[in-house]
Amino acid sequence: MTYFTKVGGAPWANNLDTNPCKLLDFTRVVLADGASFDGTTGDREVLMVIFGGRCSVEVGGNTFKNVGKRPNPFMGKAHAVYLPAGSSYVITAHGNFDAGLCSAPSDLKTNPYVIEPTQVVPVPTGAANFTRTLFNILTTSSQPELPAAKLLVGETIVPSGNWSTYPPHKHEVENLPHEVFHEEMYYFRVNSPEGFGICRHYSYEQNYDYNYTIKDSTIFMAPHGYHSTVSAPGYTNYFLWFLAGNHRTQAVAFDPDIAWVQKTVPMMKG
Numbered sequence: 001m002t003y004f005t006k007v008g009g010a011p012w013a014n015n016l017d018t019n020p021c022k023l024l025d026f027t028r029v030v031l032a033d034g035a036s037f038d039g040t041t042g043d044r045e046v047l048m049v050i051f052g053g054r055c056s057v058e059v060g061g062n063t064f065k066n067v068g069k070r071p072n073p074f075m076g077k078a079h080a081v082y083l084p085a086g087s088s089y090v091i092t093a094h095g096n097f098d099a100g101l102c103s104a105p106s107d108l109k110t111n112p113y114v115i116e117p118t119q120v121v122p123v124p125t126g127a128a129n130f131t132r133t134l135f136n137i138l139t140t141s142s143q144p145e146l147p148a149a150k151l152l153v154g155e156t157i158v159p160s161g162n163w164s165t166y167p168p169h170k171h172e173v174e175n176l177p178h179e180v181f182h183e184e185m186y187y188f189r190v191n192s193p194e195g196f197g198i199c200r201h202y203s204y205e206q207n208y209d210y211n212y213t214i215k216d217s218t219i220f221m222a223p224h225g226y227h228s229t230v231s232a233p234g235y236t237n238y239f240l241w242f243l244a245g246n247h248r249t250q251a252v253a254f255d256p257d258i259a260w261v262q263k264t265v266p267m268m269k270g
Helices: 263-270
Strands: 004-006 012-015 025-031 035-042 044-059 060-069 080-083 088-105 113-115 121-125 132-138 153-157 163-170 181-192 198-204 208-214 216-220 226-233 234-247
Touching: 004 088, 025 035, 025 044, 025 181, 044 132, 044 163, 044 234, 080 132, 088 234, 153 163, 153 226, 181 198, 181 226, 198 216, 208 216, 216 226, 226 234
Parallel strands: none
Antiparallel strands: 004 216, 012 025, 025 088, 035 088, 044 060, 044 080, 044 088, 080 113, 121 132, 132 153, 153 234, 163 226, 181 216, 181 234, 198 208, 198 226
């Protein structure tokens, strides 16, 4: 059983060959200047998050021109494009282009739209050596006006030597307001590519405990279980996180053995 997969960097689109999730899927699109990638969303909604470069997107009778700005995911907030279910689309690169397409089932009827960096909300979280910054791209807490059926999407920058998703949490049981069912994926980049990190994924109920090496362009897939990550000293890790479940309310359960650390955050910040 593995929930950690390498996503290649070929100059087209790279689909996962192993995916234990029933709702979520992911494709990385890497294009040279002037190249195009076309597809259909079918019965899924897709959020394209641009890692680097610019593109134009034709979708649903709309053309969004020159979308994107940052050269890589470590330098600035993201541009994103929402592609609704039942759409055909064409992505055309202007210069070298790199993006991730997150998707989940949807029957929502809505128009496509662009999310500008000004709409992306930074959320500093944690304390001490588990400080990191979340950037909410498509969430109900930061972008309640943006329509989506299931997807919740954001990015996290984890400084050198720091932990993220800490204390470890899970979201696999419907027990609102304490916990909600969501599948989740983390797509990682490392600055620079020879660097690494560690991802721990475990479950007391299902009796597994794995540790994975985070490398540049790897993806972690969590249909269940507690999870946490750490960056190796000297390297900054980035990950695109995206979730889907029965609804878009976010609620997590911390590992009860380690949850006390979360209670100390106000003291460490004070």
